[in-house]
Amino acid sequence: MELTDLTISQIHKGFIGKDFSALDLTDAYLKRIEKLNKKIFAFLSVFPNEARLQAKRADETINSTKNFPLLTGIPIAIKDNILIEGQKCTSASKILENYIAPYNATVIEKLSRQGAVFLGKTNLDEFAMGSSTENSAFGPTRNPLDEERVPGGSSGGSAAAVAGELACCALGSDTGGSIRQPASFCGVVGLKPTYGEVSRYGLMATASSLDQIGPFAKNVEDAKIVFKEIVGKDPLDSTSIDYKFIDSDFDIKNLKIGIPKEYFIKGIDKDVEKVIKEAINKIEKAGAKIEEISLPNTEYGLAAYYIIMPSEVSANMARYDGIRFGRTPEIKKESDLFSYYLSSREQGFGEEVRRRIMLGVYTLSAGYYDAYYLKAQKVRTLIREDFNKAFKKVDIILTPVSPTLPFKLGEKIKDPLEMYLSDIFTVSINLAGLPAMSIPAGQVGKLSVGLQIIGKPFDEKTIFNAGQKFQELL
Secondary structure (H helix, E strand, O other), rough: OOHHHHHHHHHHHHHHHHOOOHHOOOOOHHHHHHHHHHHHOOOOOEEEEHHHHHHHHHHHHHHOOOOOOOOOOEEEEEEEEOOOOOOOOOOOOOOHHEEEEOOOOOOHHHHHHOOOOOEEEOOHHHHOOOOOOOOOOOOOOOEEOOEOOOOOOOOOHHHHHOOOOOOOEEEEEEEEOOOOOHHHHHOOOEEEEOOOOEEEOOOOOOOOOOOEEEEOOOOHHHHHHHHHEEEOOOOOOOOOOOOOOOOOOHHHHHHHHEHHHOOOOOOOOHHHHHHHHHHHHHHHHHHOOOEOOOOOHHHHHHHHHHHHHHHHHHHHHHHHOOOOOOOOOOOOOOOOHHHHHHHHHHHEEEEEEHHHHHHHHHHHHHOOHHHHHHHHHHHHEEEEHHHHHHOOOOEEEEOOOOOOOOOOOOOOOOHHHHHHHHHHOHHHHHHHOOOEEEEEEEOOOOOOEEEEEEEEEOOOHHHHHHHHHHHHHH
16 A cells, blocks of 8 residues: 555554654655646645654654654645745735735644644635635636546645645634545545534634634544544634533444435436445445434525625625735825725625625615514524434434536536525534434445535534445445
8 A cells, every 4th residue: 555545543553663763754744745646636735844843743742752642744735825924825815925924723723733744735716615616716626536627616625635635634624514525526525514613713814703723534534543643722713611521332233314205306316316325225234213304494504504604794894905905906196095096996896706795785784684684694503403403303303415417617607696596405404503424325336426424513423423424325
């Protein structure tokens, strides 16, 4: 096996046995990035010098004790909307092309204390707005499984880095499916935690009531290892929760699984539906109890999401004015401050960001707030209640992650509504604040199909236990 094939647990054993060093491992990943990143474009920036220095420090820890953390010396990729002190953080936008992070995000502080190695920052849809990583101001990322197709979005760079073995694992952010959908498209594992479990301090905000940082990994066990190290209360994030992950025994024969009839609707790709139904059949044969459930307000999820999310976007994007943050265009002497703002934002923001700002400003404006935003928030409550009722009967819910297979580059980029439909199976989970994970369920040709495991709030242990068992079955 190549060093870049190894999982976190295998690497840890290799370090203990002195089979290779953290520096050897880091160099293997850096060589692979140098070879493949021009084609895949998973990384916007790479930190070879810093990564090697971190790997040398990890080797010192490994050589001085046998009881070192599981993430010591593990090469990780970080989505480029999460701050690493002293490094560029662009959020894939021209407006932040030269922005240097002045401090570390809380998740970076936690991983640093574990001795992780940061390889670089990964590509994304600009300010995490998109479903294909084609909205990046610096160029699209390609799917390692088929380079003519998208890796999903907005965390497409992180998913592609893990799928292409350019990183052992990665962090992304999920606002409406931005971890799960790329994980599905790239054939890796991706977890969106319960809202509040992971600090958002140092994550560039897209929609503050929806955003959550989570891991990408090669398998469920690796995702769990990373997740356990980034959760917990943070005084710098008032929405964070005092949460500690506690594992438990698991028997699939005691598992009650809900299958929502609303997720198998007209319009879902026949190949995707077939793979998911075959996966559910295998799980049922292994002893799990399968029950059809109803989530009646699912059909309104996408509409509610695309009112609430742009509304929060319009507020969060206001800070990028070309003065405190962002680009400083050449301004004519006679220009006033308002003209300066307009020029800076016009030059700095891409089309999709501008579209969502305008949508948000419209829905929050006088005369439309009650008709759109307030109504969307009421629908959000109904969606949350649907899930609460369902979880009184079942332990987890299984659905497809995406209604389609990975689509070709350029196929949907000109039609925003068709692109938004890519999120139809994922947005309701963010609206309800629930945890959910995508695991590979099977393939259609060389393309991956993801199975979405939705859990009760703060019940990631059941998602991980079920996910590990499902991975063995599938």
